Amino acid sequence: MSDVVTAEAAVAAPAGEEAPVLWMEKVERRYAEAGAPLEILKGADFAIWPGETVALIAPSGTGKSTLLHLAGLLEAPDGGEVYISGQATSKLADKERTRIRRLEIGFVYQFHHLLPEFSALENVILPQMIRGLTYKEAKDRASELLTYLGLGERQTHRPAEMSGGEQQRVAIARAVANAPRLLLADEPTGNLDPKTADHVFSALGQLVRASRLAAVVATHNMDLAGRMDRRVTIRDGLIVEL
Ligand code: ADP
Numbered sequence: 001m002s003d004v005v006t007a008e009a010a011v012a013a014p015a016g017e018e019a020p021v022l023w024m025e026k027v028e029r030r031y032a033e034a035g036a037p038l039e040i041l042k043g044a045d046f047a048i049w050p051g052e053t054v055a056l057i058a059p060s061g062t063g064k065s066t067l068l069h070l071a072g073l074l075e076a077p078d079g080g081e082v083y084i085s086g087q088a089t090s091k092l093a094d095k096e097r098t099r100i101r102r103l104e105i106g107f108v109y110q111f112h113h114l115l116p117e118f119s120a121l122e123n124v125i126l127p128q129m130i131r132g133l134t135y136k137e138a139k140d141r142a143s144e145l146l147t148y149l150g151l152g153e154r155q156t157h158r159p160a161e162m163s164g165g166e167q168q169r170v171a172i173a174r175a176v177a178n179a180p181r182l183l184l185a186d187e188p189t190g191n192l193d194p195k196t197a198d199h200v201f202s203a204l205g206q207l208v209r210a211s212r213l214a215a216v217v218a219t220h221n222m223d224l225a226g227r228m229d230r231r232v233t234i235r236d237g238l239i240v241e242l
């Protein structure tokens with residue numbers, strides 16, 4: 001485990017914390033284009049600790065989704081390293097990256113991507129059963145989470161029978177069903193009216209604080225970003241604190 005870093009090697013640790021949940025060290029990402037390659041990240045540094053919420057605010061096309069894909073181990077960087085709970089990931093086999101992703105990371109997207117044929121409850125049960133929990137265990141946790149998110153009365157509804165805000169809250173419940181340490185949300189309220197966005201955002205914040213998750217949320221909504229612990233942007237391929 002020579003690739004495991006200590007907090008000292010990363011950034012100053014908050015009291016009591018051993019390692020950042022996510023540490024991106026000098027991360028590079030470029031896409032091949034006819035002519036010059038498109039340089040999206042040029043050595044970006046970023047760390048987030050348990051219980052922290054960080055808003056990622058940057059114009060379209062600057063690399064927010066790219067950053068979240070790298071953080072979520074869906075893509076590997078062209079340079080630098082991505083550490084999850086202190087473990088370097090870029091040289092791991094796909095199988096091991098998938099295992100870390102399943103155990104430690106939850107995703108919420110702009111569009112909910114719930115399974116249309118299944119109820120809210122079933123959508124939250126499924127990832128837990130894939131992880132190996134019994135139906136009963138998975139159902140109890142799903143029900144608890146949905147109730148916590150204010151959806152106690154909507155558990156048997158299918159996605160099409162719920163509002164946009166309700167669908168997104170189910171997507172949040174699904175993302176945290178396996179108790180990840182890191183939640184990555186890509187414009188999760190981008191598709192909602194302001195009042196609903198506010199409601200979904202509050203639910204997300206409450207859940208993050210209660211469970212000591214770390215959450216990175218890409219958003220264009222400055223009001224919502226203002227309620228998070230920190231705000232960062234992407235400037236010239238680097239991550240900059242706002
Ligand atoms: P954001 O989420 O901030 O809108 P993205 O991370 O989606 O930005 O994209 C950043 C830039 O990289 C954009 O210019 C986009 O067109 C480009 N890009 C993203 N994915 C690819 C890809 N697979 N191939 C080539 N270019 C890409």
Ligand code: MG
Nearest residue numbers: 064065066186
């Ligand atoms: Mg995007």
